[in-house]
Amino acid sequence: xxxxxxxxxxxxxxxxxxxxxxxxxxxxxxxxxxxxxxxxxxxxxxxxxxxxxxxxxxxxxxxxxxxxxxxxxxxxxxxxxxxxxxxxxxxxxxxxxxxxxxxxxxxxxxxxxxxxxxxxxxxxxxxxxxxxxxxxxxxxxxx
Numbered sequence: 001x002x003x004x005x006x007x008x009x010x011x012x013x014x015x016x017x018x019x020x021x022x023x024x025x026x027x028x029x030x031x032x033x034x035x036x037x038x039x040x041x042x043x044x045x046x047x048x049x050x051x052x053x054x055x056x057x058x059x060x061x062x063x064x065x066x067x068x069x070x071x072x073x074x075x076x077x078x079x080x081x082x083x084x085x086x087x088x089x090x091x092x093x094x095x096x097x098x099x100x101x102x103x104x105x106x107x108x109x110x111x112x113x114x115x116x117x118x119x120x121x122x123x124x125x126x127x128x129x130x131x132x133x134x135x136x137x138x139x140x141x142x143x
Contacts, residue, residue: 035073042074087119094126095135103132109139 047055091110095102113119122139129135 039073083116084114084119087116087123088113091119091122091126094123095132098126099132103136106132106136106139 088110092102092107095106110119110122113122122135125138126135129138
């Protein structure tokens, strides 16, 4: 009952869920724009090795003080690209291990895949399929 009264008091003082939600959405939008601006600036004006080391030292200090890690958008993009690259390599290695040299057609198609779930599917299929031709058919059907 007390929580309901507190909520009613906040609403009656001008706080509303809708207004709060709108403020959160504005903040998210602003942060996204700010992040994009930072990426553009970083691309146009790269930091020297010394400046970059200093930046990371300051970020590490903040992480220690706040007790949370900071992952930049660039790091997230890098992690995503790394996961995709690992997935591609795993598919091609499974095919190479099972059937020997992988035809360039298959290799070219696999290296262009940008969907991690697709790469998981193809990796499993590379392990289970009876022939390269069967894998090729699955690859053609899933492109």
